[in-house]
Amino acid sequence: MMPASHLKTATLATLALALTVSMPLAGGHSPVEKRQEAMKTMGRSAKTIGDMLKGTTVFDAATANQTLATMQSAASGFGDYFPEGSEAADSEAAPAIWSDKAGFEATLADFQSDLASAVAAAPQDQAALGAVFKEVGANCGVCHKAYRVKK
16 A cells, blocks of 8 residues: 555646646647637638738738738648647547548648748739739638538
8 A cells, every 4th residue: 555645646746747738738728729729810811811802902012911921820830739639629620630630731731832932922912912822722722621620
């Protein structure tokens, strides 16, 4: 039988480990919260660019390029926000993200590459923005179709 002091130490160590494992990541956000926030950022950014492309807001090169950079930043760590065990979270992440990890990562890499190209292109007019955003938007659709469950 374990002495009471050892039992207390073991219990506290187990509790500390359980709390550490369940604690959100640095910054107070779990991977699920981070991916949800990244998707909200993407949505707001896509709306900003879409409004410029539709002409509902005036094209502004500085805003367009900053918005593309914001999207690139939001997408940069996105793959890390889907660790094993987070598939059970209440989110729109489809099970295919974990069952087809290689496909998901390849789709994400294409998206990140297209965003990098769009940022590097630094579009200075509405037509140029439309050209670079076409591929970015297409990859959004591919990923949402295969790896998102609409709730």
